[in-house]
Amino acid sequence: MFKCDALTDPHEKHKLKYTWYLDNEPVIIDNDRVLQENGDLIIKNTNSKDTGNYTCIASNGLDEDKAWATMKVKAPPDPPYNVTVLTCLGREAQIRWEFDASQENFSPLQKFILEYNTSYAPEHWEMGAQPKANERQAKIILSPYANYTFRIKAVNRIGVGQASPHTSVICRTPIARPGHHPENVKTVGEKTNFLIVEWEPMEKIDLNAEGFFYNITVQKEGDDTVESYIIDDHTISRKEIPVDTVYERYIVTVQAKNQVGWPLREATPITGYSGQAAPLVVPQNFELDPEKNISSASAGFRWDPVDTSPKSMQGEFTGYKVRVWKKDQQDTTMKEIFIPHTPSRGKRRRKRRQVEKVRTEVRDLPSFSDLEADVVATNAYFSSNGSNVINFTTPEGVPTAVSYFTAVNVGSTHFTLAWGEPVEKNGIITGYDIGYQPINGIVYGDMKEMETLGADVHQTYLGGLEADTQYRIFIWGRTQQGKGSHYIIDVKTSEKSIPLAKPEILEALSRPNSVNVTWKLPDKEGQRVGADYYVEYKRFGLVGKWNVHKNDDAMNNWIVVDNLESGIAYEVRVVAQTGVPGDQDYAQMASEKRTFTTGGTGNWYPVMARVFLNGSITNNNSTTDGGAFKRSNILSSGWFIGMMVAIAILLLILIIVCIIKRNRGDKYHVQEKERLRGSNQEDPAENFNELGKSDTNGIGQSGSFDNNPEKMPLGDETDSMEEYGDVDPAKFNEDGSFIGEYGGQKGVGDQQASTMATLV
Missing domain, CATH: 2.60.40.10 (Immunoglobulins)
Structure with missing residues (x-):
């Protein structure tokens, strides 16, 4: 930065005009890299072009003055x-x-x-x-x-x-023959019955002329036949040639040529092999190693070695793979442990009478699990069939870290912590341990630990902390074998000056003599939450002190308030609190009020008050202004539903009784029966026996008469009367029947008369 302050009085500086020159050329002001503030010239990100002699001219319109300065900028050199x-x-x-x-x-x-x-x-x-x-x-x-x-x-x-x-x-530059042949030529045996040749493709700058191509020649070892393959794309670097052999030796050459000719140096042949296949041999007598104990995460195995010749292996023997999986979960839990082949060194030893077993120890096994295992022999690309499968069980170990660990709520003196179960339990979880320590920069305070929590506990309250302080919190899962891996989080307590988060009531579920109040806290970044929560309640419309119901468990976000009166409207709110009254950090924050009515009959006045308030219907799911309350939905009340069901049952019984009465009265009119027989006589004795017949529905048949019409007596009156003895005609009813007369008869006649009287 260049200044012109010395040219004039600072008090007159704002009246002057300043002009800057570099090597007698005006400086271009772009207000980005080069800018001018009053009499100062500021240059940002200087470079070699800024080197030179600077001149500042100050003028007031009547006179002017000059100042000079030289700047040398050290920078990378200019271009040649x-x-x-x-x-x-x-x-x-x-x-x-x-x-x-x-x-x-x-x-x-x-x-x-x-x-x-x-x-x-x-x-x-x-x-x-x-x-x-x-x-x-x-x-x-x-x-x-x-x-x-x-x-x-x-x-x-x-x-x-x-x-x-x-x-x-x-x-x-002019054309020429290629400078060299392709490099790094090799064969790969990943596909059975193929000879696969690979090389590094040549760059376009190395082609040196038009008409470039690769020439691949192959010859099976011991065979005079040579086959040649042409590839005219210089970007290709692989050729797959079908063969009928498995892991056989071939002599392979890859050459480069263009329209001028071959490179001056000849290509060097390589010896490769056709594709390999799965080994023909299978490891035998696979078993647990009796010399090694099974631990919670490891086990030893042994088996008989296989024939490692190329013919048996159908490739190059590379070693073994022990495969372990959880029982009945092979597809999803299989783990392969490769045991490489290490060729023996030194002089050959005489054959032992007993073949030495192959032994290995597999680590990092899942603890407390029923496992299965086998072993396979491998070449460079394929594995043999599996050996016999063995079953074993690992004992209990310690768990891995929990799946997650977080501070759900953060207060000025407490945290609400929550976590998931360990990713791998490795046994039966018996509990969780939590430790914490304050952090001040890079200095860590003393570690404190909570009492071990139960296995079914997945959240807890950590209190007694300092406000506006960073804490490192640890959690361990525990089995009978001890603590597992820890999970760490760093959380900072809130400042005391931050207002408490306002609780929000989610539901006030009422019962005849209680209410279950559930609430939540707004999900806001950096909010401060209370250390304790409790419920305040009172009768709706009453002015006075709220009743307090404490929260027995700081982890709960619900409270059941009991000992209420049935059928009464109440107001309720949730209060967040931190600190103790009188302390400097004491604070409270209450939720909005919620109105509810307990169930049961109780006093009908508050029920009607719920339905009509100031001439309008109120809604139990919304809060009205001016102290209005929410009304319960009567249609969902238990007593109302029960009453409706009882009324419906009584109506159904009444309808059934009416139908039965009607049917009985219509079926047994004697005159109608006589009319249907075709008789118009008024003489009751003539139609007496008709009462013994059933109606068309078969209802009303008497057990005193034979239902066969041919056996029915249809004679004169005398004959009919004789069956029942002398009868006084004066005792007949008004309609000509004599049913009432039988009320005074004895014996069999009494029973028959009673039956007919019931039918009528």
């Missing part, structure tokens, strides 16, 4: 210039450039960097040579059949300068 191509031959080029000492930017020049690009990758610049600081030309090796341009960079102690413009002249 006049870069030209001296010679361009088939395999090399000579490049020249110019560079002045003034371009060093006040830092000694160290070297130059010569770069080039080609028409195959014009955006990519390769480093070709690094001439010394006193050199102004350099030689660079080129590749045939390419178009080259060049540029130069200068380097000093500050750094690498910008590159010069690239040469305007393009250096074109």
Whole structure:
């Protein structure tokens, strides 16, 4: 920054006009990198172009004054210039450039960097040579059949300068044969009955002419037949050749050629193998190693070694794999442990009478699990069939870390902590241990631990903390074997100045003599929550002190308030509290009021008050203004539903009785029976026996008469009367029947008369 303060009185500075010059040229003010504030010139992110002599001219319109300053900016060197191509031959080029000492930017020049690009990758610049600081030309090796341009960079102690413009002249090299054959030729045996050949593909700059192709020749060892395959795409690097052999030796050569010819040096053949297949041998006598005990996370195994010859292995023997999985969960829990083959060294030993077993110990097994295992032999790409399967059980271990651990609510003196079960229990969880310590920068306070919590506990209240303090909290799952892995969180208590979060009542579920109040806290970042919560309640409309119902468990977000009166409207609210009354950090925050009515009959006045308030119907699910309350839905009350069901049952019984009465009265009119027989006589004796017949529905048949019409007596009156003795005609009823007369008869006649009287 340049200043012009010395040119005039500071009190007159605002009346002056300032003009800045660099090497007698006006400084361009862009207000981004170069800006002017009053008489000061400020330059940000200076570079070599800012070096020079600065002049400040101050003018008041009548007179002017000047001041000078020189700035030297140390920076990476400026780009060289006049870069030209001296010679361009088939395999090399000579490049020249110019560079002045003034371009060093006040830092000694160290070297130059010569770069080039080609028409195959014009955006990519390769480093070709690094001439010394006193050199102004350099030689660079080129590749045939390419178009080259060049540029130069200068380097000093500050750094690498910008590159010069690239040469305007393009250096074109002539065509030539390829410089070399493909490199890193090999065979892979991943596919059975295939000879797979791979190599590094050649870059386009290495093709050197048109008409490029690869020539792959293969010959089975011991066979005179040579097969050749042509690939004319230089980007391809793999050839799969079908064969009828498994892991047989082949001689393979990969060559490069273009329209000019082959490279000067011949390609080197390699010996490869056709594809491998699954081994033909299977490990035998797989069992637990009796010399090793099964622990909670490891077990030892042993088995007989297999024949490792290429013919038996159908490939190159690499070792064994012990496979372990949880019982009946092989597809999802299998774990493979590779035991590599280690060739024996030194002199061969005589064959022992008993083959030495292969032994290994597998670690990191799941604890407290029923497991199954087998072993397979492997070559480079395939595994054999599995051996016999063995079953074993690992004893109980310690659990892994819990699945999650978080501070659900944060207060100024407490946390509400919650966690999940361990990812791997590795036994029967007997409880959880929680420890915590304050953190002050990089200093950790003393560790304190809570009492061990029960296995079914997944949240707890941690109190007695300092406000506005960072804490590190640990949790461990525990089995009978001890503590498992820990889970750590860092949480900071809230400041006392932050207001308490306001509880929100979710539901006030009433019963005849109680209510269950449930609440939540708003989910806000950095909120401060209370350490205790309790419920206050009173009768609706009463002015006075609230009744208090304490929360027995600080972890609960619900409270049951009992000993209420049935059918009464109440007001309720939830209060958050922290600290003790009288303490400096004591604070309270109450929720909005909620109105409810207890169930039962109780006093009918509050029930009617719930339905109509000031001439309008109130809603139990919304809070009214001015002390209005929510009414319960009568249709959902138990007593109302029970009453409706009882009324429905009584109506159903009444309908059934009416139907039965009607049916009985319509079926047994004697005159109707006589009319249906075709008789119009008024003589009751003539139609007497008709009473013994049933109606069309078969109802009303008497047990005193035979239902067969042929056996029915249809004679004269005398004959009919004789069956029942003398009868006084005066005792007949008004309609000609004599049913009432039988009320005074005895014996069998009494029973028959009673039956007929019932039917009538």
